[in-house]
Amino acid sequence: MGLELYLDLLSQPCRAIYIFAKKNNISFEFKHVELFKDSVLGRRTPGGNNPEQSRAAQSQSAESGKLNILKKVPALKDGSFTLSESTAILLYLSRKYNTPDHWYPSDIQKRALVDEYLSWHHTNIRANAPKTMWIKLLIPLFTGQPLPSEKLQEVMEGLSASLKQFEEKFLQDKLFVVGSEISLADLVAVVELMQPVGVGCDIFEGRPRLVEWRDRVEEAVGKELFLQAHEMVMNIKELSNIQIDPQLKAQLAPVLMKVLQ
Amino acid sequence: MVVELFLDLLSQPCRALFIFAKKNNIPFELKHVDLLKGQHMTEEFDKVNALRKVPALRDGAFTLAESTAILLYLSRKFKTPDHWYPSDLQKRARVDEYLSWQHTAIRAAGCKVYLSKVLLPLITGKPFCPEKVERAIEELNVALKQFEEKFLEDKPFIAGSEISLADLVAVVEIMQPVGAGYEIFKPRPKLAEWQGRVEEAIGKELFQEAHEQVLNAKSLSVAELVPELREQMACMLLKLIN
Numbered sequence: 466m467g468l469e470l471y472l473d474l475l476s477q478p479c480r481a482i483y484i485f486a487k488k489n490n491i492s493f494e495f496k497h498v499e500l501f502k503d504s505v506l507g508r509r510t511p512g513g514n515n516p517e518q519s520r521a522a523q524s525q526s527a528e529s530g531k532l533n534i535l536k537k538v539p540a541l542k543d544g545s546f547t548l549s550e551s552t553a554i555l556l557y558l559s560r561k562y563n564t565p566d567h568w569y570p571s572d573i574q575k576r577a578l579v580d581e582y583l584s585w586h587h588t589n590i591r592a593n594a595p596k597t598m599w600i601k602l603l604i605p606l607f608t609g610q611p612l613p614s615e616k617l618q619e620v621m622e623g624l625s626a627s628l629k630q631f632e633e634k635f636l637q638d639k640l641f642v643v644g645s646e647i648s649l650a651d652l653v654a655v656v657e658l659m660q661p662v663g664v665g666c667d668i669f670e671g672r673p674r675l676v677e678w679r680d681r682v683e684e685a686v687g688k689e690l691f692l693q694a695h696e697m698v699m700n701i702k703e704l705s706n707i708q709i710d711p712q713l714k715a716q717l718a719p720v721l722m723k724v725l726q
Numbered sequence: 727m728v729v730e731l732f733l734d735l736l737s738q739p740c741r742a743l744f745i746f747a748k749k750n751n752i753p754f755e756l757k758h759v760d761l762l763k764g765q766h767m768t769e770e771f772d773k774v775n776a777l778r779k780v781p782a783l784r785d786g787a788f789t790l791a792e793s794t795a796i797l798l799y800l801s802r803k804f805k806t807p808d809h810w811y812p813s814d815l816q817k818r819a820r821v822d823e824y825l826s827w828q829h830t831a832i833r834a835a836g837c838k839v840y841l842s843k844v845l846l847p848l849i850t851g852k853p854f855c856p857e858k859v860e861r862a863i864e865e866l867n868v869a870l871k872q873f874e875e876k877f878l879e880d881k882p883f884i885a886g887s888e889i890s891l892a893d894l895v896a897v898v899e900i901m902q903p904v905g906a907g908y909e910i911f912k913p914r915p916k917l918a919e920w921q922g923r924v925e926e927a928i929g930k931e932l933f934q935e936a937h938e939q940v941l942n943a944k945s946l947s948v949a950e951l952v953p954e955l956r957e958q959m960a961c962m963l964l965k966l967i968n
Contacts (some may be wrong), residue, residue, distance in 0.1 A: 552822055553823040554828040557822070560818075574788050577790050578795075580794055580795035580799070584794040587829035588830065634776045634777060687830070
């Protein structure tokens, strides 16, 4: 039994792992989890101590307004060892498969810059970028109602502030976050920023330095692999035509409305 | 030249660093950045951390923000005992997993409880909004449940039989709502036992020294916070609890 990666390429952290594993020729079994079907209804989970199953229960009874649905993926299973959280999975893979140094440099100051970005990312870029998709597509899809434009505006303002900090503090005038070579920091950042692009919020527009960085990252990863990983999110409008399980709709609609309170 | 750590012990991640550095006898110069005096919003501090947050580190010309990054940097530079960030791949992954998850779970919820119950009323001069506190507490309850069931399970510590950075980061965050007067441990015996073990592994004296300020909410004052900064801070903090 080899390495299994539970992924849905609609999810940003999943794309980071997919790209990383493919780029580094890490052989794995792709276990496709369709977020809006399998994981929430608990049908397809990694097994072992089944963290995903308890999370499924969690999201169904979520009263706190915190939507856990997207946190079911990514997940890793390596024999009897299961792991969640993309940062942890990326680091585990980089160590187990001895990937090239630039991904997570052994120089402790460069490594610290990667850690710094990966930490800041959670409550900054990742706080707002995903919401663009929820607001513009997913919530209307599930609830049948569009959302007021102020909601999107608020999110875009927050995202703008984060992008400013990204450019001024993390990127500065360097080629990549750490310096002259791509690292896990750039990979995690870029997949997150493609989410708003997929729903028509082009955050790269008017930010030439950011565009140049994205192009460099795309090239370092390999254009083909980058496009392959992003095919689903770039064709996200097709999602509006999918049949969503009515049971799922009924469960999620009230929770989703709370998310944006 | 010694490592400088810019800290305010009112802040959870600052406490994690303070405890870690002291416990491991890491020589450092403590630079106190008093949040309630707005000292993190000065031009001088901008040079240390453009994100205007504590904690921050300065090691010669090298500056670093984000407590996770600083903890890991110190553990590597000063070669601290293995259990803090185990070299065993799977144990290390458990630590990484917790450090990642906690940002938007325990930390987020704990901050909201403390902000809505203590800090915002202090800074704005208005009484706290019970609904907001209630919502924050609900969120915290969910996070604590997940902590016990998924991260702790039936182990003495998160990574197994020894304390690691994960437990340290968890415990300082959990102490924040305690400082807001929220009774966390009584209804949660397993969590209480874990906290006891962590405190003992760290050393009671050091643990208590680090937590003296946050556990003494009545002693906090914004008397030295100028009105403009006060308003700025209130605005910023309000966004965090919404």
